[in-house]
Amino acid sequence: MSHPTYLMSRMEREDSHTLAGYEAQGGYKALRKILTDPIPPQSVIETVKDSGLRGRGGAGFPTGLKWSFMPDREKDPRTRYMAVNADESEPGTCKDRVIMREDPHGLVEGCLIAAWAMGLDAVYIYVRGEYRLPYDRVAAAIAEARAAGLVGQDILGSGFSCEIHMHKGAGAYICGEETGLMESLEGKRGHPRPKPPFPAGFGLWGQPTTVNNVETIFNVPFIMDRGAEWFRTMGTEKSPGNFLCGISGHVESPGVYEVPLGMPARQIMDEFAGGVWKGRELKAWIPGGSSTGFLKPDAIDTPMDHDSIKAAGSMFGTGAMIVLDETASVVRSALVLMNFYEHESCGQCSQCREGTQWLAQVFQRLHDGEGREEDLELLRGIANGMAPGKTICALSDAAAIPTHSVLRNFADEIEEYVREGGHEAVMKKRQALAGAAS
Numbered sequence: 001m002s003h004p005t006y007l008m009s010r011m012e013r014e015d016s017h018t019l020a021g022y023e024a025q026g027g028y029k030a031l032r033k034i035l036t037d038p039i040p041p042q043s044v045i046e047t048v049k050d051s052g053l054r055g056r057g058g059a060g061f062p063t064g065l066k067w068s069f070m071p072d073r074e075k076d077p078r079t080r081y082m083a084v085n086a087d088e089s090e091p092g093t094c095k096d097r098v099i100m101r102e103d104p105h106g107l108v109e110g111c112l113i114a115a116w117a118m119g120l121d122a123v124y125i126y127v128r129g130e131y132r133l134p135y136d137r138v139a140a141a142i143a144e145a146r147a148a149g150l151v152g153q154d155i156l157g158s159g160f161s162c163e164i165h166m167h168k169g170a171g172a173y174i175c176g177e178e179t180g181l182m183e184s185l186e187g188k189r190g191h192p193r194p195k196p197p198f199p200a201g202f203g204l205w206g207q208p209t210t211v212n213n214v215e216t217i218f219n220v221p222f223i224m225d226r227g228a229e230w231f232r233t234m235g236t237e238k239s240p241g242n243f244l245c246g247i248s249g250h251v252e253s254p255g256v257y258e259v260p261l262g263m264p265a266r267q268i269m270d271e272f273a274g275g276v277w278k279g280r281e282l283k284a285w286i287p288g289g290s291s292t293g294f295l296k297p298d299a300i301d302t303p304m305d306h307d308s309i310k311a312a313g314s315m316f317g318t319g320a321m322i323v324l325d326e327t328a329s330v331v332r333s334a335l336v337l338m339n340f341y342e343h344e345s346c347g348q349c350s351q352c353r354e355g356t357q358w359l360a361q362v363f364q365r366l367h368d369g370e371g372r373e374e375d376l377e378l379l380r381g382i383a384n385g386m387a388p389g390k391t392i393c394a395l396s397d398a399a400a401i402p403t404h405s406v407l408r409n410f411a412d413e414i415e416e417y418v419r420e421g422g423h424e425a426v427m428k429k430r431q432a433l434a435g436a437a438s
């Protein structure tokens with residue numbers, strides 16, 4: 001297992017979350033460099049573009065390009081914002097909380113550099129409500145930074161000012177969707193907005209806004225300190241850098257590990273997470289959080305980067321791997337996920353409101369032994385009606401994609417559930433077979 005190269009490199013120190021711990025390890029160096037002998041905002045954006053950094057919140061959108069969508073301040077003098085997405089509600093994803101808990105000043109410095117680059121007036125950090133310690137740590141970091149002249153008015157005497165505010169979510173997956181998040185920040189129900197208009201033109205309170213994930217912003221000070229070329233020495237050409245891989249499920253050592261993009265999933269699973277637990281075989285795995293789809297064991301050598309995982313029939317998403325061993329049931333796992341999506345659908349779009357409910361019901365009846373042969377086609381038809389691009393936001397896709405993946409890769413298990421009469425019967429039969437074999 002390799003040592004953390006940069007993302008987790010400061011976290012080993014006990015005081016890593018304090019200003020003293022951060023500055024002792026080179027913290028705020030990049031911001032000081034940018035503000036002291038000012039590096040023009042456009043150059044900062046160019047460096048982030050050159051680095052090839054891609055968003056770590058799910059879609060992998062190039063960060064520098066997103067920043068360049070913000071209107072020219074000279075021509076458009078409106079107040080402008082960034083919302084940092086710390087909602088982290090995608091099942092399996094558990095990396096942003098590590099950053100906020102262990103290295104909150106890194107996030108604060110990233111926000112300030114982004115603010116300089118995009119000419120922001122304020123940054124809002126929208127934190128999942130359950131994340132109490134991470135929230136407290138970021139709040140304390142902002143307070144410390146403010147006291148040290150790093151946040152607020154006339155930062156480090158440069159004339160540049162930026163506020164950072166925090167907001168607690170109330171536990172809704174939909175509030176992680178960028179426009180749902182903005183509605184929620186405005187004090188409304190977290191209903192995603194139709195796009196266009198896009199946030200860069202009409203975001204928070206109708207002002208130009210950029211939304212970025214915590215890990216994305218956390219990468220920025222490293223890039224500005226060490227350069228775009230250094231960043232490109234890690235990862236792949238189209239997905240440079242390292243990422244925080246949260247790996248959970250049936251592995252010996254679940255956790256969050258710093259991994260170069262492009263490392264084969266098997267290597268991450270075996271070398272970082274200790275392999276499939278209890279000496280069992282791999283049955284299925286999800287590469288990037290619950291919405292990215294189940295893959296078969298034959299895809300486990302796929303490099304973990306955006307293009308390779310896409311070519312293997314799934315998505316890199318948030319890089320959160322979920323591992324299922326040979327005793328697990330994909331039908332039951334899909335049921336758990338569909339119940340989640342049904343519960344979390346905001347209900348604005350009928351395809352999603354009705355579709356997630358139907359998917360949950362069909363997986364439930366397969367599970368309960370009331371499944372029918374036609375259910376495979378029924379599931380396919382429902383999922384086709386939900387995605388792609390048929391709704392205001394991608395929550396509908398997030399339910400349809402894993403459904404399609406089960407139909408593509410584990411149809412035999414659905415057929416087994418229909419034939420044997422549901423979950424209990426399937427499990428009994430498998431246990432009997434395992435007993436006979438041993």
Ligand SMILES: Cc1cc2nc3c(=O)[nH]c(=O)nc-3n(C[C@H](O)[C@H](O)[C@H](O)COP(=O)(O)O)c2cc1C
Nearest residue numbers: 055056057085087088089176177178212213216394
């Ligand atoms: C239903 C739904 C939930 C989402 N939840 C999150 C989340 O919790 N955190 C996150 O960063 N992005 C989430 N996203 C993606 C955001 O909409 C957005 O693309 C992301 O924050 C952009 O940041 P990035 O460019 O830095 O990746 C979600 C998207 C959808 C459709």
